[in-house]
Amino acid sequence: MPTSLVKESDVDVLVIGAGPAGLMCANGLAKAGIKVRIVDQRYVLFVCVTDPGGFHLAIDACRPGDLLAGRADGLQPRTLEVLQSYGLAERVFKExxxxHMAAFYNPSPNGGIELTDxxxxxxxxxARYPFECTLHQGAIEAIFHDSMRSMGVQVDRPTMPESIQISQDADVLKDPEAYPVRVVLKHLRTADGEIDTEVVHAKFVVGADGAHSWVRKSLGIQMEGEQTDYVWGVVDLVPDTDFPDIRNRCAIHSNNGSCMIIPREGDKVRLYIQLGRTDAVDSTNGKVDTSKTSPHKLMEVAKTSLQPFYIRNTGDIDWWTIYIVGQRVASKFSVNNRVFIAGDACHTHSPKAGQGMNASMNDTHNLVWKLTYVIRGWADLSLLDTYEFERRKYAQDLINFDKKFSALFSGKPRTQEYQDGVSHEEFKKAFQTFGGFTSGIGIRYAESLITNCKYQGYASNLNIGRRMPPQILLRAADSRPVELQDLLPSDTRFKFLLFTGDISSPLQQGKLSELSQRLGRPGGLLDPTLVGSRRSMxxxxxxxxxxxxxVRYTDIPPLFRSHWSKVLIDDSDPHERSGGKAYTSFGINPSGAIVIVRPDGYVGMVAPFTAVDDIEQYFDSFAAKP
Amino acid sequence: MPTSLVKESDVDVLVIGAGPAGLMCANGLAKAGIKVRIVDQRYVLFVCVTDPGGFHLAIDACRPGDLLAGRADGLQPRTLEVLQSYGLAERVFKExxxxHMAAFYNPSPNGGIELTDxxxxxxxxxARYPFECTLHQGAIEAIFHDSMRSMGVQVDRPTMPESIQISQDADVLKDPEAYPVRVVLKHLRTADGEIDTEVVHAKFVVGADGAHSWVRKSLGIQMEGEQTDYVWGVVDLVPDTDFPDIRNRCAIHSNNGSCMIIPREGDKVRLYIQLGRTDAVDSTNGKVDTSKTSPHKLMEVAKTSLQPFYIRNTGDIDWWTIYIVGQRVASKFSVNNRVFIAGDACHTHSPKAGQGMNASMNDTHNLVWKLTYVIRGWADLSLLDTYEFERRKYAQDLINFDKKFSALFSGKPRTQEYQDGVSHEEFKKAFQTFGGFTSGIGIRYAESLITNCKYQGYASNLNIGRRMPPQILLRAADSRPVELQDLLPSDTRFKFLLFTGDISSPLQQGKLSELSQRLGRPGGLLDPTLVGSRRSMxxxxxxxxxxxxxVRYTDIPPLFRSHWSKVLIDDSDPHERSGGKAYTSFGINPSGAIVIVRPDGYVGMVAPFTAVDDIEQYFDSFAAKP
Structure with missing residues (x-):
């Protein structure tokens, strides 16, 4: 019988689950210097995609239902921007x-399918990156693992959480220094089969443990929504084919059922294949029954749907699964602002629009800086309310979108014989209308203590609550074109963007000088003698x-140029290849404007020079007094 | 007394000297899989730039005269393209x-200097990269060291060559398999001061051992040209200044002498300061005498020349030197096509236009693929004649340019009082006129067996003999925009660019089909059954x-698409951000054209579809028979 050792430890944040949501969380916290631990119950990271028997192992290693979550669909444009803000996008682009292109196929009058559009x-x-990236989830997780490792953080695995308790003492819950969450962990030492027990005391816990979240269930949080009738199979393969759009994302409506093609890294392709319920569902319990089908059977369906084109797999099937689309959102995302759930633990939906991993990573991207501020003592616990406020609203929008889109995708195509079917025009319109949403670019957080819309007019084309869009600017000192988003890294700082208006105008120079005096006054927001949180943030x-x-960058008041590289102008580069469009794109008022960008890259506030009080109040509303 | 051991070894190429020319050579050969060794006599790589006493060490570690070569000036646009072709540019861009901008200052009517333009x-x-990069030479060398290390090659140092002998046997010299060069090396084992002697038998030797080249002297090759009267001092520092152009390249003509500012990595700046001969030259022998000056004295000259702006060094002077401009070219670049000299060993000139390191690296970039072809048995030894033919002509052009430019730079400025001086208009015009040359972009190799200008008209805007310019193309299969230059890596292969004309035109399709049959015929250039050099190159x-x-990429004949990613179209990307200008920019004939790009990225030939014989003859002129 294995021996059991109990040790006790404490940590600022314990992350349970090392999928994309958990890794984004732990990596972001580690980068911010927060004491964080991340545990996962999976034995294996991911099966090697070139391992011919790999899919069996994947099925064995994951619990049923984890499969869908197990292999992510792709990285949306906004997620790529977020990864870039953490310095992680470069490797994604390499791998x-x-x-870039979507192709739509529909039944041909001659039988089979044909390219419609x-x-x-x-x-x-x-979008800074106007395309999606596809890469197997193991590779994406490896990027986080390497980044975390460089900061001394590794995933503890296999580790199972056994119990979670939150203190009921109101004073403890209110004390930002307290450790009110007690989690018992079981570490399996695989070499000898022994189990170590550990009691972890955490200030905060993040449950990023997937669709069947143990954290969610332990806290009694309900999933609201329902399962659909749509059943799909998924196959990853390296095809031999004469299908000319095999390297584009394809939405295929055939009379044999719908099919989606997602080209992946290398020569790999993922096929999503619509199935009949009887082909894959156990009628006695309504659950997926993998024994009723096989990759071979899925390929047979795909071959028929793709006619007159041929498609064969050139080797072994990398991976396959089947699933029923479920569309649900958790009733709440946090308990006492001490335990949070994120990612698939909060929302499940169809993978057809490739939102899963993206929604998950953006959940914790939203949470990281807020946790950091509270742990550092820079903000009140109430800042954490904005996590559920912002992300649950988004999850609901996601489910609503998914209902519409899944119905259109799984619906029969309109043909001469079947006039009630989904027409190409209808489908394409939906595809494009939802583009802002599915890309992640259009997401807008509603007004709250960190999203202040009072002075929207001073940057009329910048949507407060949306992410700060990219724009090429020129560094005044050396005329080097730089991307504004690269100046907004996820370093937990708010960015105070001072749009000065015309630097050479004596009127604007006067205003700038006045603003410098006001913001730099003793106790002012930018008081240079101030030490501590307000300056650091x-x-x-x-x-x-x-x-x-x-231009002379030396003409800018010193308070607004901590370094020569911090002064930019809205002009084209010396070769007129880019730049010069920021003021117009953003709709900046010629009299100047201040734009406050949140640490997660979202516009938090816009204000005129005269609204110094409002700006200071914005920070006072959530931040600790200097 | 140290013991002496003698060992014997052989190698395909022995590179003597591990500066930029030698490293480019050894790295390129290693990448091509050639057996290469590289040795250097320097003890230290480079002094740490943050080491306050570093400049003393640098002076001690190098022989007099090496100083100039010791610290390179910058990387020109063409050099950046070349580094990119080896996969080395990314790190340069990071560091x-x-x-991007040059500023011109001249005497102000109020005294001191003012911005003219x-x-x-x-x-x-x-230029793909329309700017120059500045980075200390140690960092650039480190990029090569890391790349070479990943291929198992390291610099042997400190190692002194002692003697070099080339076989006088004509048959041996003609035999590509022979090792006709015998070099005796002395390896100093620094730990115990012992010296190992090694006799190396090499197929080829490259002397990249600097301005005072031992290889050049050993072979009795003369330097032709003369020394000038121009004496300059150089200082690297992190300045405190109110000079608004401190982050731009500045050409300053003041009444106190000329000065050039080169901003470098971080906040560092290099100043080139014109000196009087008496300030720095030993009148008895005409050589530089560093004891006559000091970094402090150089800074005093700079301070006066920059008035009314102030400039102070904030810490220690990183590095400094003084030099007399010499302008010389070696009488020949090779002996028997078995020993070559490259870089500063072949040409010395002023550093003012930042050509030194660039000319050096491009020398060996030109040589690497030619040596590789001969060593692999893919080409006759006579291919190596083109090295001196192409690079010596370039070196002469460089000296001629340098004479004109140095005179303008070192000349007194034209003022009210001194009407014979150099006017700003004159200087700026020269600066811009020479731009194609100084950027490296405009360099054109003259007609030779590897540069065939017969059919120039079929790509009227592509200069045969010039480097293939960048251009955004779209991959037909997935509409992904790609940079043509990224498809032309320095992988020792010729690139056969088939510009098909309109893919959808039946006329062009017919021509393509005919061309496919012709080139794919038994023994044809692209005969798919062929094995060996001609196909591999x-x-x-x-x-x-x-x-x-x-577009359907599947419409292209299989001979012309070895993979789906090899078919491109000249169209803008799906978001109309780039692309669609290749045919116009290159002036491609609507009936199609074939462009042969040499392994070093230079256009070697243009031909119509009907000129298959000429294309095959082009390769027959230097390449081994298949």
Whole structure:
């Protein structure tokens, strides 16, 4: 009988589950210098995709239902921007496939299918990366593992949580220094089969433990919503085919059922294949029964649906699964602002629009800086209310979108014989209308203590609550074009963007000088003698209107240029290849404006120079007094 | 007394000298799988730039005169393209400073200097990277060291060559398998001061051992040209200044002498300061005498020249030197096509236009693939004649340019009082006129067996003999925009660019089909059954005219698409952000054209579809028979 050792430990944040949501959380916290641990019950990271027997292992290693979550669909444009903000996108671009084009196939009058239309895969005009990346989840997780390892954090696995208790003492719950959550963990030492027991005392716990979340169930949080009738099979393969759109994302409506093609890294392709309920569901309990089908059977369906084109797999099937689409959202995302759930633990839906991993990572991206601020003593616990407020609303929107889109995708195509079917025009319109949403670019957080819409007019084309869009600016000192988003890294700081208006205008210079005095006054937001949180949470970037041929960065008041590289102008680069469109794109008032960008890259506030009080109040509403 | 051991070894190529020229050579050969060794006599790589006493060490570690070569000036646009072709540019971009703007200062009527004008630092419209990078030479060398290490090659140091002998036997010299060069090396084991002697038998030797080249002297090769009267001092520092152009390249003509500012990585800046001969030259022998000056004295000159702006060094002077400009070219670059000299061993000139390191690296970039072809048995020894033919002509052009430019730079400025001085207009015009040359972009190799200008008209805007310019193309299969230059890596292969014309035109399809039959015939250039050199030295890329909304990459004959990613179209990307300009930019004939790009990225030949014989003859002229 295995011996059992009990040790006790404490940690600022315990993350349960090391999928994309958990890794984004732990990596972000580690980067912010927060004491974080992350545990996962899975034995294996992911099966090697070139291992011919791999899919069996994957099925064995995961509990039923984890499979869908187990292999992610792709990285949306906004997720790529977020990864870039953590310095992680570069490697994604090296390893991933890019989808730039979507192709739509429908029944041909001659039988089989034919190309009806193509359209850009992403409909989001301001996307910095106007495409999706596809890469197997193991590779994406490896990027996080390497980043975390460089900061001394590794996933503890296999580790099972056994119990979770939150203190009922109101004073303890209110004390940001307290450790009110007690979690018992069982570490399996695989080599000898022994189990170590550990009691962890945490300030905060994040349950990112998937669709069957143990954390969610332990806290008694309900999933609201229902299962659909749609059953789909998924196959990953390296095809031999004469299908000309095999490297584009394809939505195929055939009379044999619908099919989606997602090209992946290398020459790999993922097929989503619509199945009849009887082909894959156990009628006695309504659950998926994998024994009723096989990758071979899935391929047979795909072959028929793709006619007159041929498709064969050239080797072994990398991975396959079947699933029933469920559309549910958790009733709440947090208990006492001490335990949070994120990712698939909060929302399940169809993978057809490739939202799963993206929604998950963006959940914890939203949470990381807020936890950091509270743990550092920079903000009140109430800041954490905005996590559920912002992300649950998004999850509900996601389910609503998914209902519409799944119905259109799984519906029969409209043909001469079947006039009630889904027409191409209808489908394409939905595909493009939802583009802002599916790309993640259009997501807008509603007004709250961190999203202040009072002065929207001063940057009329910048939507407060949306992410700060990309824009090429020129560094005033050296005329080097730089991407604004690269100046907004996820470093937990608010960015104070000072749009000065025309630097050479004496009127604007006067206003700037006045603003410098006001913000720099003793106790002011940018008081240079101030030490502590308020100064550390802000970075000032100055963006002027000026000509690269004459501008002098030294003309900007010193308070607004901590370094020569922090002064930018809205002008084209010396070769006129890019730049010069920021003021117009953002709709900046010629008299200047201040834009506050939240640490997660979302616009938190816009204000005129005269609204220093409002800006200071914005920070006072959630941040600790200096 | 140290013991002496003698060992014997053989190697395909022995590179003597591990500066930029030697490293580019050894790295390129290693990448090509050639057995290469590289030795250097320097003890230290480079002094740490943050080491306050570093400049003393640098002076001690190098022989007099090496100083100039010891610290390179910058990477020109063409060099950046070349580094990119070896996969080495990415790290340069991470570590280097970029210079986008040049500023010109002249005497102000009020005393001191004033800004006269600014202009793009690079004048070369087709440059992929329209700027220069500055980075200390140690960091650049480290990039090569890391790349070489990943291939199992390291610099042997400190190692002194002692003697070099080339076989006088004509048969041996003609035998590509022979090792006709015998070099005796002395390896100093620094730990115990012992010396190991080694006799190396090499097929080829490359002397990249600097301005005072031992290889060159051993072979009795003369330097032709003369020393000038221009004496300059150089200081690296992190300045405290109110000079608004401190992060731009500045050409300053003051009444106190000329000065050039080169911003470098981090906040570092290099100043080039014109000196009087008496300040720095030993009148008895005409040589530089460093004891006559000091970094403090150099800074005093700079402070006066920059008035009314102030400049102070904030810490220690990183590095400094003084030098007299010499302008010389070696009488020949090779002996028997068995020993070559490259880099500063072949040409010395002023550093003012930042050509030194660039000319050096491009020398060996030119040589690497030619040596590789001969060593692999793919080409006759006579291919090596083109090295001196192409690079000596370039070196002469460089000296001629340098004479003109140095005179303008070192000349007194034209003022009210001194009407014979150099006017700003004159200087700026020269700066821009020479832009194609100084950027490296405009360099054109003259007609030779590897540069065939017969059919120039079929790609009227592509200069045969110039490097293949960048251009965004779309991959037909997935509409992904790709940079043509990224498809032309320095992998020792010729690139066969098949510009098909309109893919959808039956006329062009017929021509393509005919061309496929002709090139694919038994014994034809692209005969798919062929095994060996001729097939291995060619990669086919197909570039069609077509629309991304309708194109089918499967319409291209299989001979011209070895993989789906090798078919490209000249169309804009799905978001109309780039692409669609290749045919126009290159002036491709609507009936199609074949462009042969050499392994070093230079256009070697253009031909119509009907000129298959000429294309095959082009390869027959230097390549081994299949």
């Amino acid at each position: 991933a496939n890019q989808m 193509r359209a850009p895969d992403v409909t989001a005009p301001t 802000l970075e000032v970037l100055t963006i002027g209107v000026g000509s690269k041929w004459t | 280097a400073n970029q210079m 600014r202009a793009p630092d690079v004048t070369a419209p087709t 060619l990669e086919v890329l197909t570039i069609g005219v077509g629309s991304k909304w309708t």
